[in-house]
Amino acid sequence: MxxxxxxxxxxxxxxxxxxxxxxxxxxxxxxxxxxxxxxxxxxxxxxxxxxxxxxxxxxxxxxxxxxxxxxxxxxGLRSFVVEPFQIPSGSMLPTLEIGDFILVNKFEYGVRLPVLNTTIIPTTTPSRGDVVVFKYPENPSLNYIKRLIGLPGDKVSYRNKELTVNGEPVDKELLAKLSVSLNPSREPVQVFKESLGDVEFETYNSYRNTPKEGEWTVPEGHYFVMGDNRDNSADSRFWGYVPEENMKGRAFYVWLYWNEFFSLPSFKHNGLIK
Known part of the structure; x- marks a missing residue:
């Protein structure tokens, strides 16, 4: 519950x-x-x-x-400065692993009223490539984390595992072929380096058929998000766009890794989130 x-x-x-x-x-x-x-x-x-x-x-x-x-x-700190979250799923692999504890900048996208999430002091707006935390549109009591792909007015396409934004293919470079644990099973994947604006990050593509293809035009006041684990992520391709008022902040730092209750915490993943 x-x-x-x-x-x-x-x-x-x-x-x-x-x-x-x-x-x-x-x-x-x-x-x-x-x-x-x-x-x-x-x-x-x-x-x-x-x-x-x-x-x-x-x-x-x-x-x-x-x-x-x-x-x-x-x-006060949690509402206006920084908020901690734990990564519960593998949708953001390889950027974020299950069990990563992250920090989210709460004032980068504007100072917002707690609970209501209404902006009272505007600051900057989200950018393509940001890793964002937001209230899940279909159940605002849940917090989701994904990468921001499309801004208001953008045309996003995802076909044959190729991502384009406004007709321009997102730069993509094959780094490796691995066999990794993708919840719930282990399967081979291709690891790519992608560039979106000034942001470079890694993504996974499985050898399975792409689960969801299509083209989307992002409406005003909304954002299009995807998981870096492209073929194992429930994101805007499935449930739609994120309203601006659902945005909570930008994830910027991993400060702890602890994936099982009876295991020892680790600091092996500590660092800034790309």
Missing amino acids: AFDFELILAAAFLITGAFWVYDRIVYAPKRALVLDSMPAEAKKALNKEAQQRLADTPKYVAEIKSFFVIIAVIF
């Missing part, structure tokens, strides 16, 4: 914040009066927790409001 962690964190921020404000208005002045009436030595003898319980402050109020600052810091 999917759940929206961003929504849960926002609710925690609002609830603990409400208790913090309630305490500041109702109980903090009473505590101050009690402390002012106490001898200096008695004040020193009280630890911080004991001070919070003065003036009959309910324990549940003191407990809940104590989490506000840390939740506010996490909420």
